[in-house]
Amino acid sequence: MRKIVMALAIAAVMSGSVATSQTAYAAQSSHDTNVYIQPAVPIGPKVQMLDCYGTTGSMGCGPGWVWRDGWRGWGCYPC
């Protein structure tokens, strides 16, 4: 009799555990909270063109141009 009670108790505990885990699994699968992140595309090294003096330029003068006081006064002039 005592063995029967113990066996029933163990069976009850095990069945409850299984049922609970199934419920949890079901809940998890219906509300997927995983966030998928798009793999980042590898970015190559940025190229910063230099002005005539080997610096990154000033006053908005682009590559190949330099800011100086020339024939037209202050402005961007070609190198």
Added chain:
Amino acid sequence: MKARTMAGGFAAAAVMTVGVAVGGFGYAAAAPGDFSTLPVDPNLITDSLAYNAAPSVFNPNGRPGVETVYIHRDGSRQITSTILVLPDAKAASAALDGAKAELAGKVANSKTQPAAVGSGGTMLTGMSPDGSKSVTVLSFAEGNTATTLEFDGAAEDPAPSDLVLELGHKQDTAIRDWQAS
């Protein structure tokens, strides 16, 4: 007494009438021989403060006209504007030829190319005889005027041709406006 007063009044009116007829009411018009408004300030095509004008020289070397020197604020560049006002277009053309011949001996390694400014426009580029300066000269005639614009700068910094032509066009326009006034 009354008759004398009236006579005086008529005389004064007659003098005023003759004065108006001869001189006209053209306050804005340039008086004959007034060349002060002829030169075009290069600051019109710069950042507006780049050049300082020296006092104009009227009738340079005894020739009717005006010469003005504009010096860059850093002292490394100079623009000399010389405008001769001659009796007619033929005299202006002859003066232009003379100026070109004079420049040919003044500029080393010179190159001359036609310039679409005024009449007979040419642009001469080269160096000073000692090689220390770049020299660019734009010369052209317009009616009875002969103009030379000389740009002197550092040897490695000659005047850009677009600036030379732009100032030349503005000077040509100013001369035509002056002639029409």
